Amino acid sequence: MFWDGFLVTASVSALSIVGSFLIGVIVAFGAVSRRPFLRKAARGYIGLFRNIPFIVQVFFFYFGLPEIGVYIDAFTTGTMALSIAVGAYAADVLRSGIENVDTGVIEAAEVSGLSRFKIYRRIILPIALRVSLRPLGSVFINLVLTTSILSTITLNELTGNAKIVASDTFRPFEVYFFLLLFYCVLTYLLSLLINLWHRRLNRFMRGAE
Amino acid sequence: MIEIDNLHKKFGDTEVLKGVSLSIAPGEVVSILGASGSGKSTLMRCMNGLAGLNGGSLLIDGLDVSKPRELREIRKRCATVFQHFNLYPHLSVLDNITLAPMDVLGRKKAEVEAEAYALLKQVGLADRADAYPGQLSGGQKQRIGICRALAMQPRYLLLDEVTSALDPEMTGEVLDVLAALARSGTTMIFVTHEIAFAREISSRIVFLDDGVVRADMPTDRFFAEDGGYGDERIARFLAKMRNK
Numbered sequence: 274m275f276w277d278g279f280l281v282t283a284s285v286s287a288l289s290i291v292g293s294f295l296i297g298v299i300v301a302f303g304a305v306s307r308r309p310f311l312r313k314a315a316r317g318y319i320g321l322f323r324n325i326p327f328i329v330q331v332f333f334f335y336f337g338l339p340e341i342g343v344y345i346d347a348f349t350t351g352t353m354a355l356s357i358a359v360g361a362y363a364a365d366v367l368r369s370g371i372e373n374v375d376t377g378v379i380e381a382a383e384v385s386g387l388s389r390f391k392i393y394r395r396i397i398l399p400i401a402l403r404v405s406l407r408p409l410g411s412v413f414i415n416l417v418l419t420t421s422i423l424s425t426i427t428l429n430e431l432t433g434n435a436k437i438v439a440s441d442t443f444r445p446f447e448v449y450f451f452l453l454l455f456y457c458v459l460t461y462l463l464s465l466l467i468n469l470w471h472r473r474l475n476r477f478m479r480g481a482e
Numbered sequence: 483m484i485e486i487d488n489l490h491k492k493f494g495d496t497e498v499l500k501g502v503s504l505s506i507a508p509g510e511v512v513s514i515l516g517a518s519g520s521g522k523s524t525l526m527r528c529m530n531g532l533a534g535l536n537g538g539s540l541l542i543d544g545l546d547v548s549k550p551r552e553l554r555e556i557r558k559r560c561a562t563v564f565q566h567f568n569l570y571p572h573l574s575v576l577d578n579i580t581l582a583p584m585d586v587l588g589r590k591k592a593e594v595e596a597e598a599y600a601l602l603k604q605v606g607l608a609d610r611a612d613a614y615p616g617q618l619s620g621g622q623k624q625r626i627g628i629c630r631a632l633a634m635q636p637r638y639l640l641l642d643e644v645t646s647a648l649d650p651e652m653t654g655e656v657l658d659v660l661a662a663l664a665r666s667g668t669t670m671i672f673v674t675h676e677i678a679f680a681r682e683i684s685s686r687i688v689f690l691d692d693g694v695v696r697a698d699m700p701t702d703r704f705f706a707e708d709g710g711y712g713d714e715r716i717a718r719f720l721a722k723m724r725n726k
């Protein structure tokens with residue numbers, strides 16, 4: 274029972290991390306684009322989705338959309354809503370990472386003849402990622418915690434399951450205490466992993482110019 | 483052949499290059515001297531397309547830098563070494579060197595790597611291929627910067643104050659590499675404050691003064707009393723550099 278909940282939480286988290294990362298990359302490059310339209314659209318996206326409570330976004334997708342004939346199941350809705358909302362946070366973190374990449378390094382890539390796309394893909398993004406990894410990690414940890422909100426749209430992930438177990442067993446203290454511990458351990462492990470990864474990626478980065 | 487004709491460049495309202503004309507033939511080693519702020523870097527940035535032109539023309543092998551398609555071709559022939567190295571910090575020395583030759587020139591990995599190792603050997607860094615820029619000293623980084631430029635097998639090599647960011651004891655190791663290059667027949671356009679070195683390696687000196695070419699003559703004449711040295715502003719510049 275608990276294991277089922279964990280699997281749901283884990284798969285929603287993993288899918289949304291991938292989804293929000295992809296959205297984040299695209300929107301971040303939009304936000305630093307030279308084209309005013311792209312810039313405005315991307316910055317608008319970031320501003321918009323960071324300024325609406327997540328639970329309201331989820332309710333809109335899950336309870337609002339069916340009204341106009343769009344039905345999506347809870348799992349898909351949750352994954353989509355998380356990707357879209359967290360994508361805005363990821364984009365903002367990546368944007369600042371991209372803006373901090375040494376312009377001299379970018380110019381070196383430019384004069385070597387690399388195409389704009391290759392410069393983004395091979396130079397700017399990897400450097401920005403190294404810088405942004407830690408804040409991006411916090412964003413993704415928050416994402417994992419936010420999956421608990423999906424219990425409100427009938428998705429039986431960890432928290433939803435715990436609710437059921439608590440009411441079946443009449444032992445809310447033990448059940449929720451265990452749940453609390455579990456989230457703690459999970460996010461702690463995640464942050465450890467991110468730190469290790471960050472250190473590994475950045476071991477040679479200092480003083481490189 | 484680099485042909486610069488009546489080149490103008492403005493930043494906002496201030497004109498930095500005020501009608502520069504200059505031509506450089508293949509095989510020449512030309513040093514560009516001038517006080518700081520005279521527009522040397524800007525001229526170099528116009529040549530590799532990092533700065534756009536506001537007037538005049540700049541052709542390299544007949545290709546126009548202000549046309550994006552032709553600029554792409556120019557960048558295959560014209561490599562730049564930077565004052566602050568600008569190595570890719572996340573890539574190993576070897577990858578720094580091989581990235582553009584493989585990607586831009588579409589050459590084979592094995593071939594490019596073999597060449598990269600040969601270049602590293604030439605600059606005395608054969609054992610650092612797997613190092614990252616952050617692990618190298620300034621002098622080593624700049625030698626890698628030179629290798630990265632040379633790996634493109636450029637016809638023209640642009641060098642803008644490539645030793646200015648180095649400690650004095652590391653300047654020599656980089657200048658040695660450049661001297662060998664100059665002898666090898668690579669076309670070099672060399673902005674520098676190392677006057678003695680410029681005198682030693684270049685066939686021609688261009689003196690920029692406040693956005694115009696004040697002197698453009700063979701090295702011997704530039705340093706002669708009745709040549710460039712006879713010009714009062716040039717004499718003052720040289721005296722100032724010597725006293726540094």
Ligand SMILES: Nc1ncnc2c1ncn2[C@@H]1O[C@H](COP(=O)(O)OP(=O)(O)O)[C@@H](O)[C@H]1O
Binds near residue numbers: 498516517519522
């Ligand atoms: N991107 C820029 N924006 C505004 N002014 C600039 C810029 N680049 C250079 N300048 C100005 O142009 C002048 C010439 O600069 P530069 O070409 O770097 O000279 P040099 O390399 O000879 O020292 C200086 O006054 C400098 O302040």
Ligand SMILES: [Mg+2]
Binds near residue numbers: 522523524643
């Ligand atoms: Mg300069």
